[in-house]
Amino acid sequence: MSTAEVDPSPSSSPSPAAKKRKLEEKNGNSSNGSNHHLKEIQQQPKMAGNGNTHTIDEGLYSRQLYVLGHEAMQRMATSDVLISGLGGLGVEIAKNIILGGVKSVTLHDNSLCKPSDLSSQFYVSEADLGKNRAEVSHKSLAELNQYVPVETFTGELNKEFLKKYRVVVLTNSSLEEQLRVSEIVRSFGNALIVSKTQGLFAQVFCDFGEDFTIIDTTGENPVSAMIAGVTKEEASVVTCLDETRHGLEDGDYVTFSEVQGMVELNGCEPRMIKVLGPYTFSIGDTSSLSDYVRGGVVTQVKMPKQIHFKPLADALEEPEFIMTDFGKFDRPPQLHLAFRTLDAYIKKEGRLPAPWSRKDSQQFVDLAKELNSSLSGPSKVEEVDEKLLATFSHVCQGDLNPLNATLGGIVAQEVMKACSEKFSPIVQWLYFDATECLPANQDSLTEENCKPSGSRYDGQVAVFGNDFQKKLGSLRYFIVGAGAIGCELLKNFAMIGVGAGEGGQVYVTDMDLIEKSNLNRQFLFRSHDVQKPKSSSAAAAVKVMNPQANVKAFENRVGPETEQFFDDDFFSKLDGVANALDNVDARIYMDRRCVYYHKPLLESGTLGTKGNVQVVIPHVTESYSSSQDPPEKSIPICTLKNFPNAIEHTLQWARDMFEGLFRQSAESAAQYLVDSKFMERTLKLTGSQPLEVLEAVHRGLVEERPMNFEQCVHWARLHWQEQYHNQIKQLLFNFPPEQLTSSGQPFWSGPKRCPHPLEFDINNSVHLDYVVAAANLKAKIYNIPQSRDLQAITKMVESCNVPEFVPRSGVRIAVSDAEAAAAANNPGMVDDDRLTQLQTELPSVDSLSGLRILPLDFEKDDDTNFHMDFIVASSNLRAENYDIAPADRHKSKLIAGKIIPAIATTTSVVSGLVCIELLKLVQGHTNPESFKNGFINLALPFFGFSEPIAAPKQTYYDKEWTLWDRFEVMGEMTLREFIEYFESEHKLKITMLSQGVCMLYSFFMPLAKRNERMDLAMSEVVKRVSKKKLEPHVKALVFELCCNNLEDEDVEVPYVRYVLPTE
Structure with a gap:
């Protein structure tokens, strides 16, 4: 075990006592009149010390x-941070x-x-009432990260004390x-951040000093492109x-x-460019340089940027605002005045x-007017918004x-910016409000009702x-997923009391187990929770935060295969x-379920410092699936196979290699061993597939089946030779370096990089890494004992x-x-x-x-399984x-693991915004505005808010409908009766009728088949066509229709919910 790790097992022996430290102030008094002090804490392992570089976990x-x-x-790991004020906002930031x-x-x-702290301070319990807020929060906050020592202080913030904090x-x-x-x-050149939440209003102020350098303003990867030409x-x-x-x-x-x-x-010094077009830009004078011949890659260089902050006293009078909602363009100056008025x-x-x-x-309001009249310059508003x-x-x-969670993420990111010099800070004031959460009619909001x-x-x-x-x-809500956003939502729901009253319930489901990498963002989990179910662990954690919370955990995936759990009865009782x-x-699946059951959906996601929130309201807005992101750009096959020009190409090639060698081929061989009909099914496959599958099985069971670890090593060495020497030699045999195209241009130019074969070198660590990883993966498949003995493997x-390779x-x-x-598409004659x-x-x-053959599923986060070793070396x-x-x-x-970058700050903001939208739903708002x-x-920072898009409307005849509408048909009836029902009741001629992927009826269907089905009950038609029985939990069927109107014109119509009779 490394010094950076601790055994999470509660049964392990206690560690030797670590050194403790006690920091004391020589001046000032605490609130109770005694000498104030820093609470003693156990010294914990650090990620880095002042001026030192330590290994990051x-x-x-x-x-x-x-x-x-x-x-x-x-x-960041060399920066000390002080957080003053451990209410709901302070604990979120911390x-x-x-x-x-x-x-x-x-x-x-x-x-x-x-008592009011319990509304949002999730590390305060009823037993803590009357105790110091910082001290009762200490234990839980300190448990979040073993690398960050957490101290408490209850005295005056004087100059001597403040100087150590970045x-x-x-x-x-x-x-x-x-x-x-x-x-x-x-005066010390350090950073100050001021933040407050007052009900539905929030404020942030940043001062990072007179001269603050930003090393990277956006955090985006530098762009690069291949060059076709440079003029002289x-x-x-x-x-x-x-x-x-x-x-x-x-x-x-x-x-x-x-x-x-x-x-x-x-390698020239960075040159500033002027964009001329999507493929062209100017770089200044090159007239004294050599003539351009070919090739080249241009790469963006991130340049440091220096910005200047005003001190708080000046910024109060000359405020600069970051907009959080362009629909409230005039609001920041008004809120600037409001917060100043509150202090007065x-x-x-x-x-x-x-x-x-x-x-x-x-x-x-009167005080605000009085204060405003005394102001001059930018801080004065033209007219007070009474x-x-x-x-x-x-x-x-x-x-x-929800406001504290939102601001807690924003402010914490600003702290990280001040420490890391990465991303653009808030310059200098940010105001945020959520007044839309209030009811349209506020008559019921009286002093008596709100005291x-x-x-x-x-x-x-x-x-x-x-x-x-x-x-x-009394709400009944379903949280789908107990990862980073799920943990935050569960905490927020518990704090605001969702489902914590009579008849209320919060359900959460997640089929995953907790992994070490989760602990950095999924804050409800601790190291001793690793390998426990996420959902039940998270539910137990929020129950501690609010003992009144009613949370029921499931460990099921959401999808068609679990609809017997999350069935009609389950969804019908939900509020959202x-x-x-x-x-x-x-x-998309959950979106479809919410549309079907007419339930509101709160959708959110994060990608690094970016986050999004979407609210889906039945009969009002479009659904999540109404608009989708463009498909991910794929790498052309030929680029992968023969002409890579970027590391992304070689990594995808390595991933494909892993799948082919250690999963797909092994699966085919494993199926041959256990499935008596494997050969029969394989020979029925089309084209060259039977030959490809049987070749893979033959390799796995005959040609390349190892009997011991040494044979695994020999296989890996020969495979290295084939991939990095032989195939490259063959490619260069077909297309020599001097090859020209039919137009006389060099074949190896533009995006095609001319390769060279590698010669195996036992002393090259990458060469040996490949053999070690490939051999151990091969051994794992065949249940052969693995080995990490480099000396033995080298022999x-x-x-x-x-054998020496001769090109063919x-x-x-x-x-x-x-x-x-x-x-x-034209594989030729099958041999x-x-x-x-x-x-x-x-x-x-x-x-x-x-x-016994064990196919391997790629797992990127286990550093002991050789999976990433193989990918990196390959x-x-x-x-090379x-x-x-x-x-x-x-x-x-x-890249190979398709990891989604994530950080706790964005998760906090997004979950807070989700809960703000939840409050509006509970108020009963239906106006999209x-x-x-x-x-x-x-990172920028940027905040963009917009009204949800209204559900698109369609019509047939004079009937208007949206995705939220459907035909409700009570069964049972025959197919003939169903068709006649739509003709008589809705004046619609059904031309095609389907259920899922099954075509039940169509005008082009053979007459005999059509007639055979016409007098069968609809449920019987479904069973015969799908060749599946209806599960007991299925109470209704969904049919899709294609229809003509009475003029024989195609018309778009809603789907049908066909209710099965109850037995």
């Missing part, structure tokens, strides 16, 4: 590393920063826990305190190949590599305005978890009233669904006889996908003699009775063949 941080990169993570992996986090608060975050301090701390922090002139024009748009923008900087002729460009109100009255007190709100500020006064005593009562939901009741809280408690899924197919390699004439190699497709020979040579199943060897820059294991895992679909990119 890639197993834990893998998904975040793909967002931030190693350098940014190392800078959670995200600790998960992110800074050097240390200190929690500061001198407030005591009160970032100071204030969440519940007065303006006077903010200004005092701002001056101290700025004062305003030189670079032209890229037709296949590759350059993707650059005016003002970007680039450098070059692999240019022939104009070699001075290779508290100073004057000694308290916050009372919830929904019309008297207090009038005083608040309605908005009155609303601010009504709800500012509220404490809402605190000592309930855990007081912070929410202050905004929405008691009746609304009861609605939340919240997706927390990581794949499009499952999202086995040296004993392998490798007459070998056809496709040079385009069209040629490859033509060859695949029946070879087919017969294979059947004869395959050993009988009885003779192989002791043999890809980099092929990259084609002079492509290799990729390290980290990058290879991202009240809802917001959102797209965010925390």
